[in-house]
Amino acid sequence: MTGEALKGHLDLLLLAILADGPAHGYAVIESLRQRSSGQFDLPEGTVYPALHRLESQGLLGSHWSEDSARRKRIYRLTPKGQQVLASRQAEWKKFSKAINATVRI
Amino acid sequence: MTGEALKGHLDLLLLAILADGPAHGYAVIESLRQRSSGQFDLPEGTVYPALHRLESQGLLGSHWSEDSARRKRIYRLTPKGQQVLASRQAEWKKFSKAINATVRI
DNA sequence: CTTGACGCCTAGCGTTGCTAGGTATATGAT
DNA sequence: ATCATATACCTAGCAACGCTAGGCGTCAAG
Numbered sequence: 001m002t003g004e005a006l007k008g009h010l011d012l013l014l015l016a017i018l019a020d021g022p023a024h025g026y027a028v029i030e031s032l033r034q035r036s037s038g039q040f041d042l043p044e045g046t047v048y049p050a051l052h053r054l055e056s057q058g059l060l061g062s063h064w065s066e067d068s069a070r071r072k073r074i075y076r077l078t079p080k081g082q083q084v085l086a087s088r089q090a091e092w093k094k095f096s097k098a099i100n101a102t103v104r105i
Numbered sequence: 106m107t108g109e110a111l112k113g114h115l116d117l118l119l120l121a122i123l124a125d126g127p128a129h130g131y132a133v134i135e136s137l138r139q140r141s142s143g144q145f146d147l148p149e150g151t152v153y154p155a156l157h158r159l160e161s162q163g164l165l166g167s168h169w170s171e172d173s174a175r176r177k178r179i180y181r182l183t184p185k186g187q188q189v190l191a192s193r194q195a196e197w198k199k200f201s202k203a204i205n206a207t208v209r210i
Numbered sequence: 211c212t213t214g215a216c217g218c219c220t221a222g223c224g225t226t227g228c229t230a231g232g233t234a235t236a237t238g239a240t
Numbered sequence: 241a242t243c244a245t246a247t248a249c250c251t252a253g254c255a256a257c258g259c260t261a262g263g264c265g266t267c268a269a270g
Contacts, residue, residue: 002200002258003113003196004112004113004224004225004226004257004258005112005113005114005196005197005200006113006257006258007109007110007112007113007225007226007227007256007257007258008108008109008110008111008112008256008257009110009204010257010258012204012208013204013207013208016207016208016209017207024217024218025217025218026216026217026218027217032207035206035207035209036203036206036207037203037206039199039200039203040203040207042258042259043258043259043260044217044218044219045219045220045258045259045260045261045262046257046258046259048218048219048220049219049220049257049258049259050257050258052219053257069266069267070216070217070218070265070266070267071217071218071265071266072216072217072218073217073218089208089210091108091110092110092204092208092210093210094144095107095110095144096201096204098141098142098144098145099114099117099118099197099201101140101141101142102118102121102122102137102140102141102145103117103118103121103194103197104121104140105194105197105198107227109226109227109255109256109257111226111227112225112226112227112256112257112258113225113226115226115227129248129249130248130249131247131248131249132248147227147228148227148228148229149248149249149250150227150228150229150230150231150250150251151226151227151228153249153250153251154226154227154228154250154251155226155227157250158226174235174236175234175235175236175247175248175249176234176235176248176249177247177248177249178248178249
């Protein structure tokens with residue numbers, strides 16, 4: 001359903017989800033689905049590598065939760081991640097405005 | 106400036122430009138730049154292959170203009186291209202709404 | 211005891227925008 | 241005359257990224 005449209009915008013989505021508080025990968029996928037009313041129903045093979053990428057870039061931190069029998073890797077936004085989120089939001093606004101202006105919607 | 110954000114949305118832009126009438130590749134690039142106020146300043150290596158792809162998909166037709174000394178390949182929207190443009194526009198609206206809902210803008 | 215939800219992972223694929231290079235004509239400045 | 245710039249086209253190959261498809265393991269319900 002999404003085609004290739006998501007490319008380059010997934011980071012914004014993940015950072016925005018985690019700006020509401022720490023969460024593990026599977027929960028992120030559910031939040032994505034709920035907030036978008038089912039539009040973003042992303043496979044794990046999309047989300048997990050993206051989270052790893054964001055962590056390797058220093059935008060996310062993670063730790064393994066111990067209180068549950070099922071292992072969960074909890075991600076949280078770093079200060080750098082918050083800054084990048086803000087700039088990604090601004091970029092998205094400019095981008096979508098530019099698309100609308102070009103397509104004349 | 107665009108990063109990878111454009112991926113999957115270029116077709117929409119090109120179809121929308123050509124919906125205003127036939128044009129050659131170089132003119133399409135200029136229209137893109139003007140309509141987006143400079144945001145979409147795309148290299149030829151991006152636009153020309155994309156036009157070829159759209160033509161091979163039957164969304165565009167083309168012919169070589171003879172009246173000018175400089176050769177120009179004039180592209181025009183096919184009926185199929187108009188249909189696809191309409192659905193791409195609808196997809197873009199849904200997509201941008203879903204992003205805004207997820208990011209909470 | 212098997213199905214399904216939960217929860218994680220990664221190798222490799224396909225698409226796509228872009229870089230970098232090439233060709234050629236017209237125009238304006240030096 | 242010559243050189244730079246704008247116009248106008250092209251393509252091989254690169255890099256990024258979302259996704260498929262597979263795997264591993266826990267837990268609850270039927």
